[in-house]
Amino acid sequence: MQYDPIKRSLGRIFNITPSLRILFYRLLNLLLLRSWYIRRELKKWAAPRKHKANILDAGSGFGQYSWYLSRLGSNYNILGVDVKEEQVKDCNNFIKKLGKAEQVQFRKADLTRFVQPSRFDLVLSVDVMEHIEEDKKVFRNFFESLVPNGMLLISTPSDKGGSEVHEHSEGVTGFIDEHVRDGYSIEDISQKLRDAGFERIDVRYTYGEPGHIAWKWSMKYPIIMLNKSKIFFIFLPVYYLLVWPFCWILNYFDVKTAHSTGTGLLIKAYKPENK
Numbered sequence: 001m002q003y004d005p006i007k008r009s010l011g012r013i014f015n016i017t018p019s020l021r022i023l024f025y026r027l028l029n030l031l032l033l034r035s036w037y038i039r040r041e042l043k044k045w046a047a048p049r050k051h052k053a054n055i056l057d058a059g060s061g062f063g064q065y066s067w068y069l070s071r072l073g074s075n076y077n078i079l080g081v082d083v084k085e086e087q088v089k090d091c092n093n094f095i096k097k098l099g100k101a102e103q104v105q106f107r108k109a110d111l112t113r114f115v116q117p118s119r120f121d122l123v124l125s126v127d128v129m130e131h132i133e134e135d136k137k138v139f140r141n142f143f144e145s146l147v148p149n150g151m152l153l154i155s156t157p158s159d160k161g162g163s164e165v166h167e168h169s170e171g172v173t174g175f176i177d178e179h180v181r182d183g184y185s186i187e188d189i190s191q192k193l194r195d196a197g198f199e200r201i202d203v204r205y206t207y208g209e210p211g212h213i214a215w216k217w218s219m220k221y222p223i224i225m226l227n228k229s230k231i232f233f234i235f236l237p238v239y240y241l242l243v244w245p246f247c248w249i250l251n252y253f254d255v256k257t258a259h260s261t262g263t264g265l266l267i268k269a270y271k272p273e274n275k
Contacts, residue, residue: 015090018097025064030244031218033211033251034155037266038126039068040255041153045122046072053121056081056145058111058138059128063091063104069124070104079120081109112137116145126155129189130179139196146271152198154267157183158205161212161263184265198269205262211254212263214247 014024029035042065052075057066060080069078082088091106112134123142129135142152159182186203193201207215222239225232 015094018094021094022067025062025067028062028064029068030248031240033207033215033254034126034264035064036251036255037206037264038065038124038153038155041266041268042069042072042124045151045153046076049073049121051075052077054119054147055079056116056120056123058114058123058125058142059083059131060091060106061087061126063087063094063106065124065126066091066104066106067095067098070100074103076103078104080104080106081111081114082106083108083110111141113141114145115141118145118147120145121147121150123150123152125153127157129154129156130181130183133180136192136195139192139198143197143271148271148273150271152193152267152269152271154189154265154269155206156189156265156267158207158261158263158265159183159185159188160205160261183263186265189265189267193267193269197271199272200268200270202268204266205259206254206264206266208254208257208259208262210250210257214250214254215263217243218247 014020029039046069050073053073055069055076055078057063057069057078057080060066060082063080066078066080069076080088080091082091085108088106088108092101095101095104095106111128111132123146125142129138132138146152157179161183186205190201190203218240222232222236
């Protein structure tokens with residue numbers, strides 16, 4: 001199932017003006033449960049930090065989290081890196097139109113090679129690691145790029161069906177076929193982060209039963225229909241008016257609940273002060 005073409009199509013529609021793009025970001029924040037979790041953690045991180053901070057948005061994509069971080073602190077310097085040149089160019093154009101080019105910049109970079117020693121107070125990686133085969137290199141690069149006591153925040157699918165591999169027939173790698181692995185187990189990603197040098201590692205399940213149901217109705221089913229026919233774009237507003245209240249309630253309960261299992265993982269890890 002191709003997800004990126006759908007994202008690009010929607011991105012073009014909302015990229016006509018900066019206001020429409022911001023509306024697109026806000027819609028993503030409403031629809032994507034991972035954004036609920038990430039924004040909650042970013043607010044916690046930012047609350048005591050009124051001073052200058054350097055932030056890496058590792059795999060910045062459409063740039064919605066870089067934009068969000070710029071609103072949390074005017075003295076935050078944010079660098080978004082992405083392997084796709086067209087995404088980087090597009091994000092830089094958008095930020096320039098907002099007049100935030102001094103605060104937020106985007107650059108093309110391969111995370112398996114990108115290292116800026118002891119520069120960043122926070123490294124954010126949202127739905128990126130499931131796309132990278134050489135994840136150990138990336139974790140080590142994140143570690144080296146953080147200042148002592150700096151935090152790494154990751155959202156990624158778990159191995160409990162995060163890519164829906166188990167719901168497909170033989171030969172199909174998952175709902176999102178750009179993934180290189182069927183998510184992480186808590187033990188696997190914790191060990192890889194320890195091997196990279198991280199301490200105070202906190203790994204929690206997201207997308208429990210409420211969130212997984214909401215994801216199917218708010219993301220999976222619309223994407224399936226859009227892959228079959230772009231005509232469905234016309235009916236999207238009506239579809240979401242009908243299903244969104246139900247999905248909002250499910251997302252709310254998912255964020256407020258501690259899950260014993262789930263199809264997503266939220267990870268926080270810190271670089272020791274003496275490293």
